[in-house]
Amino acid sequence: MRYAIASDGTQVAAHFGRCPEYLLVDIEDGAVVSRVVLPSPGHEPGLLPRLLAENGVHAVIAGGAGPRAVGLLGDLGIMTCLGACGPVEDVVAELLAGTLESGESACEHHA
Numbered sequence: 510m511r512y513a514i515a516s517d518g519t520q521v522a523a524h525f526g527r528c529p530e531y532l533l534v535d536i537e538d539g540a541v542v543s544r545v546v547l548p549s550p551g552h553e554p555g556l557l558p559r560l561l562a563e564n565g566v567h568a569v570i571a572g573g574a575g576p577r578a579v580g581l582l583g584d585l586g587i588m589t590c591l592g593a594c595g596p597v598e599d600v601v602a603e604l605l606a607g608t609l610e611s612g613e614s615a616c617e618h619h620a
Contacts, residue, residue: 511535512604513547513561514597515571521593521600525574526552532597533564536604558582570600570609 513531515522522528528549535543547564550556558581561569568588579589592612593600603609 510537510567511565513564513566513569514593514600515569516597519596519598521570521572521595521597523572523594525569525571525578525589526557528571531561533566534601534604539605541601541605555581558585558587561585561587570604 512534514534515525515528516530516532517523517528530549531547533543533545533547534541547560550560554577558578561582562585566587568590569582570590570593572594573591574582574589579591582589590609590611593609600609
């Protein structure tokens with residue numbers, strides 16, 4: 510399964526649509542088999558969901574996202590996990606352990 514973690518360097522980004530990059534992580538049989546950094550093309554409504562779908566993403570992990578982005582991702586069959594924070598590597602470890610939980614969006618832009 511391919512996950513896209515919205516990131517700002519080594520930290521999970523607070524806003525899905527305004528982060529500088531996405532770490533694409535492929536996990537198979539409980540192990541990371543691939544990591545690719547996908548630079549953000551910028552904030553343009555509808556662009557990111559299509560780009561992530563074209564890159565085979567199944568789920569997006571971010572601190573927060575607006576309802577429109579969540580809806581567009583869902584329309585493309587991409588799940589969202591919001592409320593993530595801290596180091597990206599901690600999120601990857603939680604994915605591997607099966608303990609990552611979705612919470613409330615931390616995105617103040619849409620609060």
